[in-house]
Amino acid sequence: MALVAQAVFKESVRDRVPYSMVAFAVLIIAASYLISQLTAGQDMKILKDLGLAAIAAFGLLIAVFIGINLVSKEVERRSVFAVLAKPLSRPQFILGKYFGLVLTLVVNLSVMTLAFYAVLLYVDFTTDPLLKTAWPAPALDPRLVVAVILIVAELMLVTAIALFFSTFASPLLSALLTLGVWVAGHFNADLRNFETVLDVRPVALLARAVYYALPNLAPFNVRAEVVHGVAVPVSHTALTLAYAAVYISILLFGAIAVFRRRDFK
Numbered sequence: 001m002a003l004v005a006q007a008v009f010k011e012s013v014r015d016r017v018p019y020s021m022v023a024f025a026v027l028i029i030a031a032s033y034l035i036s037q038l039t040a041g042q043d044m045k046i047l048k049d050l051g052l053a054a055i056a057a058f059g060l061l062i063a064v065f066i067g068i069n070l071v072s073k074e075v076e077r078r079s080v081f082a083v084l085a086k087p088l089s090r091p092q093f094i095l096g097k098y099f100g101l102v103l104t105l106v107v108n109l110s111v112m113t114l115a116f117y118a119v120l121l122y123v124d125f126t127t128d129p130l131l132k133t134a135w136p137a138p139a140l141d142p143r144l145v146v147a148v149i150l151i152v153a154e155l156m157l158v159t160a161i162a163l164f165f166s167t168f169a170s171p172l173l174s175a176l177l178t179l180g181v182w183v184a185g186h187f188n189a190d191l192r193n194f195e196t197v198l199d200v201r202p203v204a205l206l207a208r209a210v211y212y213a214l215p216n217l218a219p220f221n222v223r224a225e226v227v228h229g230v231a232v233p234v235s236h237t238a239l240t241l242a243y244a245a246v247y248i249s250i251l252l253f254g255a256i257a258v259f260r261r262r263d264f265k
Helices: 002-014 016-036 043-067 069-076 079-085 090-126 143-166 171-187 201-213 223-227 234-261
Strands: none
Touching: 016 043, 016 090, 043 069, 043 090, 043 143, 043 171, 043 223, 090 143, 090 234, 143 171, 143 223, 143 234
């Protein structure tokens, strides 16, 4: 499993797509500093909001557009036969692919986060102390780390979703399904209250079932709280991380079950 994860990481390093996304994200973070200067008194809030949004958005692109090819690429190249002919089980193959992409994701997000902190540090050094008093939180607020950790956890969940779909669907369909689940996961709270909008019992029960089946990604987004200097409860962070771990485990178990049943002839 470790060898598969290492191979995925090395292949991702050779791939220029993650580098391009990281470079573009770094540029967006740097450009957010210029944008923040256009609004007096709101510069730090805008800078933090745009920086965290850029990290989340480009991390999502990396997770989806690399994750959907983790299994399908091996099948299309017929290299899966050589891999599975070795003393490597199918569960080890799936888990190796997953942790290899997670490692790639963490490295790329670390680069983006360092660039983000570099911009914040520069703004902190170049801003008049009197203007800093208007900031809702310090430039290098420790709560930013909480926001980044939850972004990483969300993207690890998205990676598991992409890997699950890639075990039985084409890359294009996997991308559409993964992005669809991501969008629904951020707005699925409306499904819980769907029965108050439409008084049809079967439809309301179906909406409630979909609500519990789809991942709830809203708790991972704490950018608004961090940007405005509101403390994120430790219990919220712990429960959200535990929820991600459980859901990821279920998705990986499902991906292994589907991959085990595939007949590569």
